[in-house]
Amino acid sequence: MKRAGGFTLVELVMVIVLLATVATISVQFVTLSTRGAIDVGARQQRALAGVVISEQISRAVRAALPTSLRTGSGGSCLEWMPIVAASNYLNRPSGPTPDSFEAVPLAGGRSAAGRVVIYGYGSNVYNPTDPGPISPPATVPAGPSPITVTFDGGATHRFSQQSPERRFYVVSGPEAVCQAGAFLYRYSGYGINASPASGLPSSYPGREVMAANLVPGSLEFEVTPPSLQRGAVVSFSFELADPESGETTAITQEVQVRNVP
Template identity: 30%
Template sequence: MLYQLRNAGFTLVELIIVIVLLSIMSIATFSYLGFGAQIFSDVVGRDQLISQSRFAVERLTRELRNSLPGSARVINNNRCLELLPIHASSSYLELPQPGQTNADFVAVPPDNYSQGVNYEGTYLFVYANSEQRIYNSTTQRKVISGVTEQDSTLIFDYNTTPTLFPLQSPAQRYFISTGPVSWCLEATGEIAGQQQLVRITGYPLANSPDLAHGDAQRAVMASDLYNNIEGGQLPFFTIAATLQRANLVEIDLRFARRQGAEPFIIHHEVHIPNVP
């Protein structure tokens, strides 16, 4: 018996139908995977944005609480917050004042003092509890030129004119600061309206600070900010201390993702202890 052999296979229509079905399944699968990847990317992005904002606000809060009373002020067209961090502090025993001759500034060493520490070039403050007395006057601050140890006390030398302090501190306290620090909102120049929070150090103490000074050091503390300063969304606001309350600083930072999308606001208040 003779058998006729026939080649088994698929027709062109069958192949087209299979290809179309596989294409539909592939599109659905990749769309599902892409949607999941997008969700993961959004969650990670939001978490990073929130983490960096919390870090920046916590860092700024700690610096404000350790700043010289009355030193927090808003500068640079409401874009910057300037302060003087406290490097050391303690009580004094003798304060050179008008009517005294050859009087020394005799003080109790700070808690963090160690023998041979160099305070040269730092700022010495006594009862400088206002912006005028801190930034625009040398009567309540001096530039330390040397320190002498004598009988468990410190004698501070300085060459600032005038050499006398016109006012006593009610608590007989003195403060030492290494120099000013500014936190500023600056445009990134990449996306319209996008800003970053920058910490600036290493510039001289002055009534009108030079934040672009050649020795100034800048560090980006947070990005993706969209404060509309011209529209009244000021990042910093200060209220001077009174007898009833401490110095108050209000922080209003507005973060967002993808050019203003998914915005969230951090509004925070910091009370600075007023112990001049």
Template identity: 30%
Template structure:
């Protein structure tokens, strides 16, 4: 009889069940919030890191490339209507000193150079001597940039080399340091709305190409370099070129980039970066 009474009293009352359900509900809600906060924090940190990686990559890559630019080959193009901006420069292929040059008013169809220690002088490439303005690099009419027609072998005795032009040339101004720069084609970094692209393989032109013209140019190749860029070209252009030439350096480039997070456009990262261009004419 006593055993039957014990078995009858061994269950849960309705109040106990309700209390247990309430407690379990509170624990479940609290646990889910902790899990949700953790997931939100992880996504937030991942997006921040993604934006940071994008910004570091494009700034470091652009900085490294600009330091090897032909003097006065840097120029910018801003289109506030389409929120696009480009910086263009020409990479140096080889550089050294010239020995015998036809400086105006003299003229000649050849030029004697010191053979570069790295790389090689090649036909159909360009040679610039003492460029002190953008037009001296991109416009052959300035008589500071010329197209190489053919190249002689290196003289083993004095390491000199003679290059030839299709017609007689007369260099407008000689370099105080007797420097020359050989180059082939320009490179452009363009901000197009929220992305930055790198263009190469297109010919140099007197007027700077915009992104639409670059994409339509023959043999051009381009790569996506960064996303989530939120610059407004109207209020703050991303690229500024300040040229103060000397025998030691050409000038400097100020880079201003604003990166916004994917899920919160109100939170942005700002980068102000100054690049010294060491190459002088």
């Protein structure tokens, strides 16, 4: 009588063990591959976020009056006055009550409003004294040359220095970028204060969120003041963190701010 063919219990157990081992290795391989793809994607996303943040700060700084750049809060804040217009003056305010001066019209025949700054090297533009480098609020009208730049409200002002290139700038109110915890904020509309980045607004619209997921205390600004031989240089660095894994990406940037004294 012939014996029936089949598998023994030992053989079945061995097959089950081998299949379980292969399945475990396959699952781990797929898991590691997926995890690796997710990690690479997260790193790329942080790197892209770092580029966007750096570009936002760089564009703002390039439009700043170089002599207005200053840091505060231990280097975690950068403050500046944005330039809204620039031209050449024909004469500086003169007379007993100087409330205006003549200038070349702005490019494109446009008008502008803000504070006028002449030269300002070696002076504090955040100290609007008379005489001084920064004027009270003024209006630069459009029109044929020459135009008359007038200080608002009948204010008077004398500029303490003259520009070698007879250059003047019109600046708006100070703006600042500061880190608070894991957030990066941009501030505006708070006026001129003696201390760097002081009196900052605590809510919108004076405070806007620029970025999140920064490593607390990682943002650091450093300003090299301008001179007659070179422009100002702003360098900054910060770290972005992954909220899930905690992995960080370090970003460093340097911006040169050109200027005509």
